[in-house]
Amino acid sequence: MPIKVVYIDDEEMLCQMFKEYLQSDEIDLAVFTDEEPGIAYCNKSNPDLIFIDYRLKKQNGTDVAKAITSDSIKVLITGELDVTMDACFTDKIDKPYRLADIKNFIINTVTMKSQPSS
Numbered sequence: 001m002p003i004k005v006v007y008i009d010d011e012e013m014l015c016q017m018f019k020e021y022l023q024s025d026e027i028d029l030a031v032f033t034d035e036e037p038g039i040a041y042c043n044k045s046n047p048d049l050i051f052i053d054y055r056l057k058k059q060n061g062t063d064v065a066k067a068i069t070s071d072s073i074k075v076l077i078t079g080e081l082d083v084t085m086d087a088c089f090t091d092k093i094d095k096p097y098r099l100a101d102i103k104n105f106i107i108n109t110v111t112m113k114s115q116p117s118s
Contacts, residue, residue, distance in 0.1 A: 054078035
């Protein structure tokens with residue numbers, strides 16, 4: 001069963017690159033350049049992992065993460081140096097990032113989540 005991943009970023013080019021590189025048999029990826037459809041999709045489909053850019057069109061990434069009610073792992077993505085990660089996020093990734101590192105992060109994070117805690 002593929003890992004369900006969502007990427008929310010208002011930069012169309014980044015969304016396209018993310019999708020082209022990461023969509024595979026292992027990763028089922030949905031990308032959104034607008035917050036509202038992204039929030040609705042996440043609340044309906046409960047993805048495993050959600051990447052949310054901090055600077056979006058109408059809201060910031062923290063507001064978007066708080067509007068998502070699913071128990072998905074939420075990761076803040078930002079190029080802003082002065083952004084503090086809110087407790088609603090599990091992790092933070094700084095821009096610029098390498099897509100190979102993102103792929104490894106996805107696989108490692110979801111694998112760790114699915115392992116029983118001892």
